[in-house]
Amino acid sequence: MQTVRQILKGKGSEVYSVPPSSTVQKALELMADKEIGAVLVMEADKIKGIFSERDYARRGILMGCSADSPVEKLMTCALVYIGADQTLEDCMAMMTDKHIRHLPVVEQGKLMGIISIGDVVKAMISDQERKIKNMEDYIEGRGYTR
Numbered sequence: 029m030q031t032v033r034q035i036l037k038g039k040g041s042e043v044y045s046v047p048p049s050s051t052v053q054k055a056l057e058l059m060a061d062k063e064i065g066a067v068l069v070m071e072a073d074k075i076k077g078i079f080s081e082r083d084y085a086r087r088g089i090l091m092g093c094s095a096d097s098p099v100e101k102l103m104t105c106a107l108v109y110i111g112a113d114q115t116l117e118d119c120m121a122m123m124t125d126k127h128i129r130h131l132p133v134v135e136q137g138k139l140m141g142i143i144s145i146g147d148v149v150k151a152m153i154s155d156q157e158r159k160i161k162n163m164e165d166y167i168e169g170r171g172y173t174r
Contacts, residue, residue: 077103
């Protein structure tokens with residue numbers, strides 16, 4: 029099974045972020061431009077929270093926030109992190125248990141990247157396809173010399 033480190037190696041470790049004072053509008057524009065569902069909220073290289081489409085959809089109107097409101101009013105502060113050497117199963121278990129779609133990857137206190145549920149599902153499908161191919165090759169005797 030693949031590790032988070034392997035997923036990051038394939039997808040890259042670029043992380044999009046906004047400062048806590050950034051407006052909801054600016055954060056949503058960044059997310060739309062990069063076609064992502066969340067941005068980290070960071071201040072001086074420290075993660076303060078995460079702002080997602082879900083945060084906006086579920087809390088924006090209910091809390092009386094406008095497009096000019098700062099993201100710190102809507103962001104999720106209680107973050108769940110994952111380590112780079114943890115497995116896809118670890119990611120899926122955390123995401124399912126905590127009902128979240130994004131996991132910042134932190135190693136020795138340093139932000140390494142972010143993993144989304146889409147990244148995990150894509151990697152799991154790839155793993156399964158590779159296993160099926162190997163089994164087919166074994167059954168049909170491909171790749172073996174006599």
